Amino acid sequence: MSSTISANVDNGTAMKLKRVAAMENRSVSNAVSSAITVFVDLPKEIRDFLLELNAQDDHETIGKLGREMMAAAARVRLEKATADLAGEQRFGGPENGSREIDMMEEATALTRIATRRT
Structure with missing residues (x-):
């Protein structure tokens, strides 16, 4: 079930929101809904x-935090991809002689693929 919520923002924020929605091929409503979901x-x-x-109006710090969050997200994705590969037991056993570096390279490739999809 969904609820309709109304909010007032200044003109500058409204314009930024419309630009973001357009760049991401999303409706303004969808962009607002996603922002609220993450924020709460x-x-x-x-x-x-x-x-x-x-x-x-500290855009420098906001940008720095954004970059640090993206780096953290990349690390989490890599760790998840590595764990997923380890769970599949495709690498590392004595039967295939693979090295840990092979698993890390595969995890990195999968992370890149996942990043392109988002």
Whole structure:
């Protein structure tokens, strides 16, 4: 079940939202829904900090945090892909003589594929 929610934003934010939605081939409603879903699941301290940075117009820090979050997301994806490959037991056993580097290379390739899909 879904609910309709109304929100007021300033003109600058509305324009940014429309640009983001257009760049991602999404409706404005879908972009807002996704933003709300992510925002409400963040810890309150993080939400407050992000809102504080936005109020201070601190785009440099916001950009730095974004880059650090992308790096963390890439590490998590790599770890998940590595664990998935290990679970398949396609690498590393005495029967195939594969090395750990083979598994890491495959995990990296799978991570790149997953990143392109998002």
